[in-house]
Every structure is written in structure tokens, then in C-alpha cells.
Amino acid sequence: MAEIFDILVGGLLEGGVFAIVALGFSLVFRVANVVNLSQGAFCVLGAMGMYYFQTVFGWAILPAAFAAVVCATAFSLLIGAATFVPAVSRLPPSSTLVLTAGLLTFFIGVTLVVWGNQPYALPPFSGEAPFVFHGMRIPTQGVWLAGVSSALMIGLWLLLHRTTAGAALRACAENPLAARLMGINLPRMMLLSFGLAAMIGAVGGILVAPIMSLQFDSGQFFTISGFIAVAIGGMGGFAGSIVGGLLLGVTEQLAAFYVSSLFANTLALLLLLVVLILRPTGLFQAGAQRRSDVRDDVRVHRALVRLQGPKSLGFAVALVGVLVLLPALPLPNGLLPSLVISLILFIAVLGLDVLMGYAGQVSLGHAGFMAVGGYAAAVLSTSHGWPPLLATIAAIALSVVCGLLLSLATGQLRGHYLALATLAFGLLIDSLAVGLVDVTGGPSGLVGIPAFAVAGFAFDTPVRMFYLTLGLSVALVVMLAGGMRLGFGRTLKAVRSDQLAAAALGVNVGRVKVVAVCISAALAALSGALYAFNFHFLSPEIVSTNRSFEFIAMLVLGGEGTLIGGFFGALALTLLPTLVQDFAVFKTAVEGLILVVIFLVMPEGLFGRVAMWLQAVPLPGGRLKRMGAGR
Amino acid sequence: MTLELRGVAAGYGIVNVIDQIDLTVRPAEIVTLIGANGAGKSTLLKAISGLAPVRSGTISFNGERIDGYSTAARMRLGIAHVPEGRQIFSGLTVGVNLQLGAYLHRGRTDERAATLAEIGARFPVLQERLSTLAGNLSGGQQQMLAIARGLMAEPKLLMLDEPSLGLAPRLVTEIFEWIAHLREQGLAILLSEQNAWLSLAIADRGYVIENGRVALTGSGQDLLSSKEVADRYLGVGIEPQNGPGSPDNELAKRLREILGSRSN
Numbered sequence: 001m002a003e004i005f006d007i008l009v010g011g012l013l014e015g016g017v018f019a020i021v022a023l024g025f026s027l028v029f030r031v032a033n034v035v036n037l038s039q040g041a042f043c044v045l046g047a048m049g050m051y052y053f054q055t056v057f058g059w060a061i062l063p064a065a066f067a068a069v070v071c072a073t074a075f076s077l078l079i080g081a082a083t084f085v086p087a088v089s090r091l092p093p094s095s096t097l098v099l100t101a102g103l104l105t106f107f108i109g110v111t112l113v114v115w116g117n118q119p120y121a122l123p124p125f126s127g128e129a130p131f132v133f134h135g136m137r138i139p140t141q142g143v144w145l146a147g148v149s150s151a152l153m154i155g156l157w158l159l160l161h162r163t164t165a166g167a168a169l170r171a172c173a174e175n176p177l178a179a180r181l182m183g184i185n186l187p188r189m190m191l192l193s194f195g196l197a198a199m200i201g202a203v204g205g206i207l208v209a210p211i212m213s214l215q216f217d218s219g220q221f222f223t224i225s226g227f228i229a230v231a232i233g234g235m236g237g238f239a240g241s242i243v244g245g246l247l248l249g250v251t252e253q254l255a256a257f258y259v260s261s262l263f264a265n266t267l268a269l270l271l272l273l274v275v276l277i278l279r280p281t282g283l284f285q286a287g288a289q290r291r292s293d294v295r296d297d298v299r300v301h302r303a304l305v306r307l308q309g310p311k312s313l314g315f316a317v318a319l320v321g322v323l324v325l326l327p328a329l330p331l332p333n334g335l336l337p338s339l340v341i342s343l344i345l346f347i348a349v350l351g352l353d354v355l356m357g358y359a360g361q362v363s364l365g366h367a368g369f370m371a372v373g374g375y376a377a378a379v380l381s382t383s384h385g386w387p388p389l390l391a392t393i394a395a396i397a398l399s400v401v402c403g404l405l406l407s408l409a410t411g412q413l414r415g416h417y418l419a420l421a422t423l424a425f426g427l428l429i430d431s432l433a434v435g436l437v438d439v440t441g442g443p444s445g446l447v448g449i450p451a452f453a454v455a456g457f458a459f460d461t462p463v464r465m466f467y468l469t470l471g472l473s474v475a476l477v478v479m480l481a482g483g484m485r486l487g488f489g490r491t492l493k494a495v496r497s498d499q500l501a502a503a504a505l506g507v508n509v510g511r512v513k514v515v516a517v518c519i520s521a522a523l524a525a526l527s528g529a530l531y532a533f534n535f536h537f538l539s540p541e542i543v544s545t546n547r548s549f550e551f552i553a554m555l556v557l558g559g560e561g562t563l564i565g566g567f568f569g570a571l572a573l574t575l576l577p578t579l580v581q582d583f584a585v586f587k588t589a590v591e592g593l594i595l596v597v598i599f600l601v602m603p604e605g606l607f608g609r610v611a612m613w614l615q616a617v618p619l620p621g622g623r624l625k626r627m628g629a630g631r
Numbered sequence: 632m633t634l635e636l637r638g639v640a641a642g643y644g645i646v647n648v649i650d651q652i653d654l655t656v657r658p659a660e661i662v663t664l665i666g667a668n669g670a671g672k673s674t675l676l677k678a679i680s681g682l683a684p685v686r687s688g689t690i691s692f693n694g695e696r697i698d699g700y701s702t703a704a705r706m707r708l709g710i711a712h713v714p715e716g717r718q719i720f721s722g723l724t725v726g727v728n729l730q731l732g733a734y735l736h737r738g739r740t741d742e743r744a745a746t747l748a749e750i751g752a753r754f755p756v757l758q759e760r761l762s763t764l765a766g767n768l769s770g771g772q773q774q775m776l777a778i779a780r781g782l783m784a785e786p787k788l789l790m791l792d793e794p795s796l797g798l799a800p801r802l803v804t805e806i807f808e809w810i811a812h813l814r815e816q817g818l819a820i821l822l823s824e825q826n827a828w829l830s831l832a833i834a835d836r837g838y839v840i841e842n843g844r845v846a847l848t849g850s851g852q853d854l855l856s857s858k859e860v861a862d863r864y865l866g867v868g869i870e871p872q873n874g875p876g877s878p879d880n881e882l883a884k885r886l887r888e889i890l891g892s893r894s895n
């Protein structure tokens with residue numbers, strides 16, 4: 001009895017913070033119609049500020065907390081004004097979602113640089129001795145947490161329902177066009193909601209830091225937990241956010257206690273997927289349902305740039321020629337293995353490009369398929385002694401089945417909810433990779449995976465792996481490029497630019513999307529298998545949600561919808577850390593920054609730029625194709 | 632207050648929807664825009680309120696050039712735009728909708744309360760339902776709310792985009808009566824309407840928009856009696872409908888009575 005009480009208290013405490021993050025999500029979603037995935041990072045920024053003011057500068061609790069919240073909020077306003085607000089008015093919501101994933105990565109990277117990778121804990125505000133009530137022990141920090149989050153919720157409610165500024169915020173969420181006609185400054189309101197949400201997050205981080213030790217990447221944990229909470233509770237609803245947060249906290253504690261702490265997340269994610277599929281708007285309907293988005297009219301869609309005709313052929317031949325000759329050259333140490341990694345990751349990015357660049361569907365869980373493929377191939381070839389080729393084929397098949405199931409289950413979802421469902425899928429696979437210790441080796445990973453081999457020929461040197469991956473990549477690009485020129489590519493394009501119109505023209509949009517998901521799942525699985533065979537090792541970290549974000553960064557950096565562009569993205573993000581000494585610590589921050597900046601200033605990507613330059617060179621038949629694209 | 636458009640072109644993306652528009656609205660004047668679907672009437676109103684960017688030409692309000700101003704800045708000068716399709720905040724209450732109408736005057740609480748009382752008196756339907764969600768109002772009530780919300784800003788120029796769309800004839804009359812009353816109070820009104828007959832009947836002047844340009848302009852009466860307008864916008868078979876005792880004619884007669892006091 002006392003035990004279950006402790007678990008419940010622990011769950012409610014943790015859930016309190018999730019609820020606070022969820023509240024921030026809901027606030028921004030209501031005003032800007034975007035899920036701000038960077039939300040959780042502000043918890044860590046707040047706690048980090050608190051640590052400096054309290055522990056390093058020796059300030060008292062209240063001034064330190066106040067200063068930390070002010071700093072975190074000011075920082076968020078700067079970042080929000082520079083990135084989030086312009087993105088919301090310029091980009092389609094799915095791109096803004098990805099941009100906020102980039103912001104999250106950026107914040108995590110910044111925290112890593114400033115804070116290092118060790119965990120920090122703050123002293124509890126009112127000492128260690130718990131508060132005893134009828135023989136039940138409640139940590140005093142829990143009282144703080146409960147008190148402050150209730151106050152926050154009430155304050156937020158009063159702000160939104162009792163002030164003109166609050167009415168204006170709600171008006172922006174309801175109908176941005178009409179809000180403009182009332183003289184409401186829309187960008188300022190978005191920034192206000194972004195800053196308010198950051199402030200709430202910072203307060204939550206400060207409150208929870210004494211209970212939960214935080215480290216640089218805790219922001220992701222908060223974002224994910226808050227996101228699960230808000231999606232369960234109902235995006236945009238404040239009461240739902242709170243209930244969702246508390247529910248999640250308790251579920252996780254119960255699962256951790258009765259099943260395994262490694263599975264804490266799994267149950268919640270399963271719950272979330274079920275909720276998303278059955279009731280995309282959450283268990284508790286948010287008060288106001290958002291109407292169609294008028295801003296879509298005026299938004300400039302990302303332009304896709306592709307090379308066509310002889311120029312693309314020439315470019316491809318030149319590129320492959322250079323690559324084929326590379327191993328013969330005196331390369332600096334470690335370059336060839338890095339190239340192998342780039343090519344392996346490129347195969348996965350290629351799959352993502354089919355999905356995002358061609359079918360226009362955001363996937364935040366692409367690494368989930370890589371995990372399915374990687375682990376299946378690794379387990380089959382080690383525990384069951386299958387030959388690697390057969391294991392790889394089986395792994396791809398399994399991943400395709402997963403893709404099929406996922407896309408059938410989520411067939412009714414659109415836009416945000418679909419993107420969020422893919423995130424949930426990736427996280428679920430993540431948590432399974434960690435939790436299924438007997439199969440996957442758990443957090444420490446699987447070792448002793450053999451090298452890839454075909455008919456007794458083992459690809460066990462970097463040079464052999466290089467030619468294998470290069471050959472596969474070229475073959476895949478040629479196949480896909482061919483496919484895209486045929487009917488299928490045209491269908492995909494139609495779906496990307498206008499789903500309704502495509503459906504009206506008789507395109508079976510559902511089936512086209514399922515096929516795109518399956519292709520992308522197959523390629524991600526192949527990439528995962530190759531990765532495992534190349535390193536003889538696989539761990540959950542390698543195929544985590546971070547990897548999913550990295551794939552998107554690679555694709556966007558290289559150039560969406562170009563097939564080949566992803567190679568340059570993968571190459572750049574793989575080589576940068578190895579080329580620049582001491583760069584490793586900055587890698588995360590730079591990756592996040594690249595994603596954000598590219599989205600805002602160079603939406604066509606690196607290869608898109610190259611293609612534009614090549615286009616400028618006059619050559620008969622070299623035609624640049626520009627597409628105004630939808631989502 | 633006078634609104635002056637000189638050679639205005641505006642549109643979306645790279646295409647101009649309206650071009651070379653010259654238009655004037657003077658104080659206490661009802662000016663009607665008529666035109667086929669897609670002619671560019673709504674775009675013209677959006678160009679004036681700043682929702683559609685002006686590509687060339689000038690818009691001035693009281694002699695002040697406003698085409699570079701933000702929407703909020705134009706609203707502050709006294710322009711209110713009641714857009715097509717009502718665009719009320721359906722998830723907020725009627726009261727909050729009205730309150731937001733006066734968003735630009737949010738500092739002046741007393742004045743705002745006075746305006747609210749005045750508008751409540753004019754729209755008793757709304758007054759009774761201040762705490763109802765706007766989305767739960769009937770279509771006609773929503774249209775009234777949209778107009779009332781526009782009035783909350785205490786504008787000098789009120790632009791109404793198809794205020795009669797989808798309303799029962801009785802409500803259409805009511806709305807046109809209000810419009811006439813508003814003019815009595817010195818408000819200038821720019822009206823875009825499909826219901827050419829009625830809107831020209833109450834208008835001081837009218838503009839016929841075709842393919843984004845002004846095709847014809849003149850006093851409301853002149854336009855009503857012009858053959859071109861009759862052929863194209865008053866519809867075939869308008870004669871029998873306009874015969875004595877026809878609903879449209881009755882409406883027009885009533886409206887002329889209302890307006891009579893000042894148009895002579």
C-alpha cells in the first residue's frame with residue numbers, strides 16, 4: 001500500500017513536469033498551429049540558468065529562479081523572433097515542425113557545449129526532509145511542483161480568458177485572417193506564445209531539477225514526454241494537457257515498477273499510438289477546433305530544384321567516376337570509413353527523400369525502420385546463423401511489413417498528426433530496442449555481428465564495404481530516378497502538390513502513400529543492416545530518434561526531392577566531425593543550426609544550389625526544372 | 632475622410648488580379664462594387680485593408696498615403712473591413728468577438744464600453760447572446776456579429792464584403808437598413824455585393840468591376856437604369872421580377888423611403 005502510494009506520488013511528480021511542458025505545447029499550438037518540438041529544451045535551459053545563479057554565483061533560491069526564468073525567456077524570444085516566427089509565416093506547417101526539431105537539436109547541442117555531458121542536480125528548495133501527512137511521505141519539492149504548476153495553469157487561464165491580450169492570442173488561433181483585420185499583430189502574438197511557453201518550460205525545469213538529475217539531452221526527454229502527454233490529452237487543450245501529463249507520469253512509474261524501467265516509455269507510446277489512430281484529437285477534445293488554415297494561401301512553398309537531361313547524366317557520371325577512383329588515391333586516414341558511413345546513411349536518406357521530397361510526407365521516425373532492419377539482420381545472422389544476405393533480405397521484408405502496418409493504421413491521419421504518429425513510431429521502436437534486452441542486448445547493444453558476405457565473399461575491409469555501398473547506392477539511385485520518370489513519379493508529384501486534386505483526378509492517394517512508405521522503410525532497413533554488418537555492432541543510440549532528425553537534416557541540407565542531394569547532406573554531416581578537430585562537441589549544435597538555417601534561407605539545399613549553378617552554364621538540353629510544390 | 636485609389640494593381644503570388652483601379656469614397660457616402668464572381672471585388676477590398684499587397688498605384692486615406700502601411704496601421708486610421716464569409720471567431724463568445732473588434736482601442740476602456748452599449752442597443756439579438764459561442768449563432772446572426780464587430784472599431788470607412796450572402800430576404804432588408812443608418816451617422820461605406828439590385832438602390836455611387844478593372848461607374852440610380860448593368864448584373868427576366876409588387880421592388884421601395892430623407 002505504502003509502495004503504491006510512493007509510486008503514485010513519484011508518477012504525479014514526474015507527470016507534473018510533463019504537464020507543464022504539455023501546457024507549453026498546447027499554448028503554441030493554439031496560437032501558431034505548430035507543434036514546437038523545442039519546447040522541452042527550455043526546461044533544461046531554465047534549470048541550467050538556475051544552477052549557475054544558485055550554485056556558481058551563490059544567489060538565493062528566489063532571485064536565482066527569477067533570473068533563470070528571465071534569461072531563458074529572453075533567449076527564447078530572441079530565437080523565436082529569428083527562426084520560429086518567420087518560419088510560421090513562410091513555411092508550410094510540416095516544415096515548421098521539422099524546423100523546431102532542428103531547434104531542439106540546436107539547444108541540446110548548445111547545452112552540451114556549455115554544460116558538458118555530466119548530469120546535474122539542484123538542491124531541493126525546502127531541504128531533503130519529506131513532508132509527512134497522515135504517515136504518508138511526500139517530498140517537499142513535490143509540494144512546490146504541485147503548487148507552482150497549479151498557479152501557472154490558473155495564471156495562464158486568467159491570461160487567456162480575462163485579458164484582451166489573451167483574447168487576441170485566442171483570436172490568432174481561431175482565425176488568423178480575421179485577427180489581422182482586428183489590428184492584431186500576428187507575428188508578435190506568435191512570439192508572445194512562444195516566449196510564454198518557454199517561460200512555463202523554464203519554470204518546470206527549475207522545479208524538477210532537484211528531483212530528477214538533468215543532463216544536456218534531457219530537453220529531448222521532456223519534449224518527447226510532453227508531446228506524448230499533450231497528444232494523449234488533446235493538442236491545444238489546457239485541461240487535457242495537464243491530465244495527459246499526470247496520466248503519463250503515473251503510467252511510466254507503474255510500468256517502470258511492475259514491468260521494467262527499460263519499458264517505462266513503451267507502454268505510454270503504445271497508448272499514444274492507439275490514441276492517435278483512434279482519436280487523433282486526443283482523449284479530451286480541445287475547446288476550440290481550428291478552422292482551415294488561411295495562411296496557406298499566401299505561403300511560399302519550398303521550391304524543388306532538379307537537374308534534367310544530359311546535365312544530370314553528366315553530373316552523375318562525373319560524381320560516380322570520382323568516387324570509384326577514390327580508394328586508389330592516397331587518402332587521409334579514416335576518410336574511407338567515413339565515406340562508407342556516409343554512403344550507408346545516404347541509402348536511408350534516399351528512402352526518406354522518396355517519402356518527404358516526392359510524396360511530401362514528413363517522417364520523424366525514419367530511424368525506426370533502420371532499427372527494425374538493423375536489429376533483424378543482426379539477430380538473424382548472429383543468434384540464428386543466417387547468412388548475411390538472407391538476413392538482410394528478411395530484415396527488409398520485416399521493415400516493409402512494419403511500414404505497411406504503420407501506414408495502414410495511420411491512413412486516416414493528415415499533416416501534423418501523421419508526422420507525430422511517425423515520431424511516436426520511432427520512439428516506440430527506440431524504447432523496444434532499449435527494453436527487449438534479450439533480443440537487442442538492451443542499452444549496451446549487440447556485439448559480434450559478422451561482416452556482410454555474399455556467397456562466401458566477405459565485405460570485411462573498408463575498401464570492399466566502400467564498393468559495396470557505392471554500388472548499391474548507384475543502383476538504387478538509377479532505379480528510383482527511372483521510377484520517378486515513369487508514371488509513379490508523376491503520381492507522387494501530383495500527390496505532393498495537391499492531394500485533393502490528385503484524388504479528384506483518380507489517383508489512389510492512399511495507395512501511393514503506402515507504396516512510398518514501403519520503399520522508404522525498405523531502404524532504411526537496408527541501411528540499418530549495412531550499418532550493423534559494417535561496425536559488427538548495433539546499439540539503440542545508433543538508430544534513435546536523434547538519427548531520425550539527423551536524416552531530415554541530411555536530406556534538407558542536401559536538397560529534397562533530388563535523390564542524389566541526400567548524399568551531399570550525409571557526406572557533409574558525417575565528414576564535418578571527423579575533419580575538424582575538437583568539432584565533435586559542436587556537432588549536435590551545428591546539425592541543429594544547419595537544419596534551421598537551411599530551412600529559412602536555402603530551402604533548395606546544397607545540391608539544389610549546385611544544380612542552379614550548373615543550370616547557369618549553357619549547354620543544349622540541360623534544363624533546370626523548378627516545381628512549386630505543396631506539402 | 633476620403634479614400635482615394637489611383638491606378639491600383641494588386642493580386643496574389645505573381646499575378647495581378649486587379650489593375651488600374653481608380654476609386655473614390657467620400658464621407659457619408661455608400662459606394663457599391665458590383666461584378667461577376669472572380670472579377671476582383673474582394674481583392675480590391677483586401678488591397679485597401681492591406682491583406683493583398685499593392686503592386687502599383689497609390690491608396691490614400693484623408694490625403695495620407697497608406698498603401699505601404701500594415702493592416703493594423705490602416706485599421707488604426709479608421710478603416711474596418713468585414714471580410715467575405717463572415718470570418719468570426721467561432722470558438723470565442725459573442726462578447727469576446729465584439730471586444731476584439733475594439734482591439735485597437737484596448738487602452739480606452741470607458742469608450743469601449745460606451746461603443747459596446749450602443750452596438751448592443753442596435754443589435755439586440757447579439758446583446759442577448761453575449762456569452763454564447765459565436766459559432767453557435769445562426770448564419771444571419773453571425774453576419775450581424777461580423778458587421779457589429781467591424782463597427783466596434785469605430786471606423787470612418789466600413790468595407791462590407793457580401794454582407795447579404797446566404798441570408799433570408801427579411802434579414803437582407805434589415806442589413807441594408809442598417810447600412811443606410813450607418814451612413815446617416817457620417818460613416819462612409821464601401822460595399823461589395825452580388826445583389827446588384829439592392830446594393831445599387833441604396834448606393835450613392837457604384838463601380839462595375841470586370842476582369843479586375845473598372846468597367847463602368849456612376850450614381851446608383853444611373854447604373855440601375857443603365858442597359859449594360861441591367862443586362863449583365865440584374866439578370867435575365869429581371870423585368871417581371873421588378874414589376875410592381877415583386878419582392879425586390881418592394882425592398883427597393885422601402886429602402887428608398889428610408890433613404891428618402893437625405894437623398895433629396
Ligand SMILES: Nc1ncnc2c1ncn2[C@@H]1O[C@H](COP(=O)(O)OP(=O)(O)OP(=O)(O)O)[C@@H](O)[C@H]1O
Pocket residue numbers: 297298643644648666667668669670671672673674675715825
Ligand atoms: N488567396 C488567393 N490566392 C490566389 N488567388 C486568389 C486568392 N483569392 C482570390 N484569388 C483569385 O483572384 C480572382 C479574384 O478573386 P476575388 O475574390 O477578388 O473575386 P470577387 O470579385 O470577390 O468574386 P466573388 O463575387 O465570387 O466573391 C479570382 O480569380 C480568384 O481565383
Ligand SMILES: [Mg+2]
Pocket residue numbers: 672673674715792
Ligand atoms: Mg468576393
